Amino acid sequence: MLGTLQIVEVRSVEIEVLANGARLRSLGDSIVASLGLAVLGEPQWHAFPPREDSVGGHTGLWLLAESHLALHSFPELRALTIDLHTCRGGRPFPWIDVLPRALGPCTVHVRVVNRDEAP
């Protein structure tokens, strides 16, 4: 199966959290681990330099046996995006429960796309 794409936007996050690469990487690692997904190779990570108007954000990409996880932080918008494509069945990840515990106060918006649905 092509599986599902879970598309998450997290807003109103503390800027220090979005600038903290180790904390974000640990969040991505914990999502992958809690779903029992298999990471292939090393996750790719990039720390962006500070901008004129804000501290720098981060991007992390996890190549999975079951597709991929992508995470981008946007401190200038106090936002984080997470995309998880998993080519297998199973329930969606409990984003709305887990993310405020991991990131502190925030609002979480989730869309789920079924990729096996006929156009």
Added chain:
Amino acid sequence: MLGTLQIVEVRSVEIEVLANGARLRSLGDSIVASLGLAVLGEPQWHAFPPREDSVGGHTGLWLLAESHLALHSFPELRALTIDLHTCRGGRPFPWIDVLPRALGPCTVHVRVVNRDEAP
């Protein structure tokens, strides 16, 4: 801006095309180049071993200054998925024109998610 996520499923692709890592990688590189996006580091690539029922697929992840491109081939389903997140404006990529030229006969289904839209 958080930008847009373009979600593409390509179906009825020739199996040899989906098993051809060099051709798929070149497709990803050409999408990134034609949009003037900046790749950070080396794209991450994984060739999956053959399955019982089919040749092996491929996964490629491009970490971009403007977010990411992810490509997965599923020879057992004669399908390819492409996700492009770009945190900037601009028109959607002309998937429906470009992909059949790059991959041979196929059907292309595109969804575009605006990530700046309020939930």
